[in-house]
Amino acid sequence: MSNLAAVVAKPDVEVAIASLQEEGIHDESRRLVEQDEETVAIPVTEPPAATRVRDVIEQVDPEPRASDLPTLLEARGFSPAEIEAAPSSWAVIGDVILVQFGECGRREAVAEALLELHRGADTVLHRAGIAGEKREPTVEVVAGSGDTETVHTEHGTKYALDLARVMFAPGNKTERARMGEVVEAGERVLDMFAGIGYFSLPMARAGAQVTAVEKNPTAFQYLSENARLNDVTDRLELMLGDCRDVVSVRAEAGEQYDRIVMGYYDAFEYLDPAMAVLAPGGTLHMHEATPDALLWDRPVERLETAAEAANRTVLEIDRRRVKTHSEGVTHIVLDATIE
Template identity: 60%
Template sequence: MSDQSLAAVVEKERTQVALASLQQEGVYDEGRHIDEHDDGTVAIPVTDPPAQTDVLEVVRVTGETRLRTLEDHLRERGWTDAELDAAPGSWAVIGSVVLVDVVDTPRPAEVGEALLAMHGHADTVLSRQGIAGVHREPSVEVIAGEGDTHTVHREHGTTYALDLAEVMFSPGNKAERAHMGEVVDDGERVLDMFAGIGYFTLPMARGGAHVTAVEHNSTAFQYLVENVVGNEVSDRVETYRADCRDVVARGIEAADPFAFERVLMGYYDAYEYLDRALDALEAGGTIHMHEATPTAELPDRPVDRLHAAAERNDRQVTGYDLREIKGYSEGVSHVVVDATVK
């Protein structure tokens, strides 16, 4: 591309908000990259001058030297075809941080620098090294940039503040987060048993539901509270830092026991908590049970576990739908069972 194109200049810290606004306005140019402009600002490509988004200025930029793919950037750095075959094929941009797997990649620092060149609003690249422990805590390594792992991510109008070195964030669950914000009814009572930083709590609350959000991890809970305030849903979210089973038990023993129309179990071993989930679910309510299941055992394993728990608790599953969210690992799928229980 040798002609000049338009770009909207904004402060770097406003990139995510401005980008969401430009997308909504319909003027964001997805065919070009966001680039650094001056110190503290970025240039977001646009097809027309924005009329509704607050920007510093609209400038014309020459795109003839722009490198468009990771392969282009790495070839510029002298990578061979064999090395390019081992380069990562995908990555995720979470706010100002790029997450990438570079386990078998040569010269990961150069990959990180190339990704920063491609995503002008990002300032840190992290190599994902896995998730471990009951609290699903991430292991990451800074391979390029400033090394600031705290960021603010925005998707579908919801804002998530988080530290990617302390708490997990799954880019592959983006559609499911949006889906949960759409299925709830206004005023519906929801229990989120594994709330994390508010992955599903926030979209559901923004969708009008009243959510009881429970999280045991102290760091994730701090971000949960911060995100509830930041998304202005404090009047619709009640937070507990506790084991979700204890919260349900206290609710059952209360003078005015709670009963939820919907229970969300966003945890791969959620089936171990089904008895308490059913205790909290009112008759005819809906339960959403997440699970990482070997593909060969679908749909039987998660569905059988749900039926067995219902039978133990004198309940009955009257209908269900099983959805695959994403691949979890080789031969294993992340699925959700949406079930109605009377």
């Protein structure tokens, strides 16, 4: 069996692993090993042909990788009841592990086990929730270095962010990637709730001309940084402020957009200004957190009512479930063509 490992810089670990997996040479039976303060050794079955690495080394006495968290916890003396109370899911965002501990009584010990399981990460955060119109997170450092600022790479898009200051929804990964696939090069797109560029960045990378509006100054700071990080400053117009004010000015100037993204649970409250700048035959993506008992009647009724008030017609609606928002509530998105 090969004991080869590819040495990469710590900030590049996530991208490198994805590339090595595409090459089919990532050895998941062995653990990532920290080489020094700047680099990590990723186990591989053969030298990489397409992945950029600093070096390829032969490991001596390589460490086997624990298969899962329960196995690690059992080895650390956790009782079956304690293992049952431990988190069953979490997200690795850049080099930060984001997790909700719930009723787990040994948070620090579980967090240390998570760091062992994900050797490329260096901080574990407990996610308490997202609150307010500016969607600001409440988090707690449980283990590791405590550095909450990171760069997360997803389907080739890089997101710089501070998880203690701005929100990031791991469950929206598929939707973020989809927006980069449905848009066409040259389309004029308005992202009314841009955040750090969740949807704006994939669309701009796909060639769309995107106007991204964000009212949270901290999120806007990272949105600006991410435009440069992804080399899309020529296709991404950044606007700091309330989207209603921006849309009002654009509507008076007669500007229109081929596609409008409304990635906010209360997006229905902003449908009137959106209708004012959506081009005939344009597409509107309206997000909502909908009680399951009201699927799909409530969001569709809200959309059709707003269209009627604007003397417009909904030609077609595509309904999509994004993820579970909470018990009995689903995060959905309507893709609507409006004449």
